[in-house]
Amino acid sequence: MGRGKIEIKRIENATNRQVTYSKRRTGIMKKARELTVLCDAQVAIIMFSSTGKYHEFCSPSTDIKGIFDRYQQAIGTSLWIEQQRMGEDLDGLEFDELRGLEQNVDAALKEYHVISTQTETYKKKVKHSYEAYKTLQQELGLCEEPAWFVDNTGGGWDGGAGAGAAADMFAFRVVPSQPNLHGMAYGGNHDLRLG
Amino acid sequence: MGRGKIEIKRIENATNRQVTYSKRRTGIMKKARELTVLCDAQVAIIMFSSTGKYHEFCSPSTDIKGIFDRYQQAIGTSLWIEQQRMGEDLDGLEFDELRGLEQNVDAALKEYHVISTQTETYKKKVKHSYEAYKTLQQELGLCEEPAWFVDNTGGGWDGGAGAGAAADMFAFRVVPSQPNLHGMAYGGNHDLRLG
DNA sequence: GTGGCTATCTATAATTG
DNA sequence: TCAATTATAGATAGCCA
Secondary structure, X not given: OOOOOOOOOOOOOHHHHHHHHHHHHHHHHHHHHHHHHHHOXXXXXXXXXXXXXXXXXXXXXXXXXXXXXXXXXXXXXXXXHHHHHHHHHHHOOOHHHHHHHHHOHHHHHHHHHHHHHHHXXXXXXXXXXXXXXXXXXXXXXXXXXXXXXXXXXXXOOOOOOOOOOHHHHOOEEEEEOOOOHHHOOOOOOEOOOOO | OOOOOOOOOOOOOHHHHHHHHHHHHHHHHHHHHHHHHHHOOEEEEEEEOOOOOEEEEEOOOOOHXXXXXXXXXXXXXXXXXXXXXXXXXXXXXXXXXXXHHHHOHHHHHHHHHHXXXXXXXXXXXXXXXXXXXXXXHHHOOOOOOOOOOEOOOOOXXXXXXXXXXXXXXXXXXXXXXXXXXXXXXXXXXEOOOOO
């Protein structure tokens, strides 16, 4: 669609590549917007140009994260099984390969951090809910020890509404090393421990 | 582009909507593929039809998660600040609202779990790297106590390569409540604690 | 690096089998 | 219902200011 047909292969001239990127990006975003309206669909698009600039599209009433979450849920089970397999694979690594991984630990920590930011919203909810629960416990004269126990085998408190299967696969203690997690930025001590 | 011009508004006939979704989805995916090749760009697309089916596109040499991670890094700082604000907002919640959150805690746990699955890959790397590091420490006759300390202020081990700013904002202890995290599925005790 | 301007090429709406 | 077929509307490559 232009004065001449072009082959679909990398445009070597950087300027032309940039111009084409800009024009075609606009075109795809428009198509995406039309699709969401015409077909009542949810669409999320993330693009990075070869120069590193990023652009996004997202259907109304949500955001990229919301659609990514929905995507994760949609493929959740298969992802979980996949990662079990990956665990088995890693168990077979040689010591030299572990040395290599050690070299990459900082990069891994960075990505771990980035992903963890996504959980902050939920952890805040959990924390506040926990505090409310603790208050209720004390009002009712129940145990003095702060404790939170989620269990669908029958005993204890099960969360009230919609206790499902997903939580059963997940068991972790998460202990922020400082109370004001968000207050700290650069220059603190950092401690990540897996036992 | 068709026998007639169409208005960009929701297609009410469900069949036509589905047909149009399918055709236009194919078109957008093709455009995206062309863009990645022509312009050497990274593109991720997630789509959900009005019936809930999902489709994805992703440029070669990566996956949706990889591009989403890169996206998160690109907007990381602003996200972080946003969540600080959210924390402040939550601090102003009334007790009744906290009760409401308590009702939702199980749903929050589920979503927390889903997002946490993303971190498993990195945690595995971290765990193996930690084990390798511990072994090296013992070989060198250093401290007996298993400990992992990431710190770029000068002392200690800093990860070797590419220590950057992101890790500085993050401080968490993560303690799996069971050694074989992936081996357990349904029916165990579950313990998530925020201090 | 932008923002038009066509001539052409593509995607697709309507239609047909 | 679905997979072709076509006639058009829309996207854009190459240019230029």
